[in-house]
Amino acid sequence: MKKLLFLSLCFLIFSCEIENISSTAPYMITYAPESVLTNTANLSGKVLGEGGNNISEYGIVWSETYPPTISDTKRIEGERLGFFSDTYSGFIANTTYYCASYGINDLGIAYGQVFEFTTTSEPDCEPTIENYIDLGQSNIIINSVDYENPSGFNDGNVEFETSTWTSTLRMLLQFNEVDGALPLTGEYTTVFEYDTQSIKSNGEIVVSIIDFGFGSLGGGSALVDQKVYVDNDGANTITFIFCGVNVSDDYDLLGKFTYNP
Numbered sequence: 269m270k271k272l273l274f275l276s277l278c279f280l281i282f283s284c285e286i287e288n289i290s291s292t293a294p295y296m297i298t299y300a301p302e303s304v305l306t307n308t309a310n311l312s313g314k315v316l317g318e319g320g321n322n323i324s325e326y327g328i329v330w331s332e333t334y335p336p337t338i339s340d341t342k343r344i345e346g347e348r349l350g351f352f353s354d355t356y357s358g359f360i361a362n363t364t365y366y367c368a369s370y371g372i373n374d375l376g377i378a379y380g381q382v383f384e385f386t387t388t389s390e391p392d393c394e395p396t397i398e399n400y401i402d403l404g405q406s407n408i409i410i411n412s413v414d415y416e417n418p419s420g421f422n423d424g425n426v427e428f429e430t431s432t433w434t435s436t437l438r439m440l441l442q443f444n445e446v447d448g449a450l451p452l453t454g455e456y457t458t459v460f461e462y463d464t465q466s467i468k469s470n471g472e473i474v475v476s477i478i479d480f481g482f483g484s485l486g487g488g489s490a491l492v493d494q495k496v497y498v499d500n501d502g503a504n505t506i507t508f509i510f511c512g513v514n515v516s517d518d519y520d521l522l523g524k525f526t527y528n529p
């Protein structure tokens with residue numbers, strides 16, 4: 269009899285606990301934007317908890333006004349629990365946006381932390397001659413552009429190398445992109461080398477010149493914190509635009525050239 273009474277009491281307590289569980293809106297996490305370029309940005313988020321009710325929809329929202337809501341631009345990424353991270357497009361150059369993850373269940377809508385990011389600018393020059401680079405003291409006409417994976421530890425994972433029939437000079441452009449993908453449209457900042465081999469686009473570029481020809485100025489690397497503009501047309505045809513990039517104080521690059529796969 270005592271055993272039966274004990275079991276009945278335990279059942280009553282357990283039942284009360286179940287009935288008193290309260291539901292809430294979802295618990296969302298937003299991660300800081302990465303790889304922000306002219307019209308693309310990598311945005312990420314995660315569902316930390318459903319709040320006692322199944323999440324019917326979660327994803328990312330963004331807007332030019334604070335705070336962003338599902339009434340603004342919204343991208344649905346899934347339902348229930350999950351993590352998402354993707355490169356989103358359609359942004360306007362040199363514009364500030366606010367983004368946040370969101371989740372929806374029967375109790376309502378919840379948002380993660382709001383982050384602010386600003387897209388990069390478009391080039392401040394308009395070179396008109398195709399595959400032509402003014403070097404400051406001379407110029408070159410680029411006849412071909414080769415794509416390959418660099419072999420050096422700090423050279424990134426995507427490289428473009430030019431060649432010309434009338435000069436021994438070659439230009440090297442190196443990127444460190446997610447999954448070794450081709451660089452997207454945007455403004456890239458020159459660095460001397462990459463600090464790590466982590467495969468993560470960060471809007472940086474290494475610009476170098478190699479020239480061992482007789483009477484040449486030699487080679488060198490671009491000074492840091494200069495801007496190179498990349499235009500990817502979506503079909504992997506990429507144009508590189510230079511609006512005055514200084515390399516080893518001997519070259520001042522102005523012009524553009526295109527890689528066609």
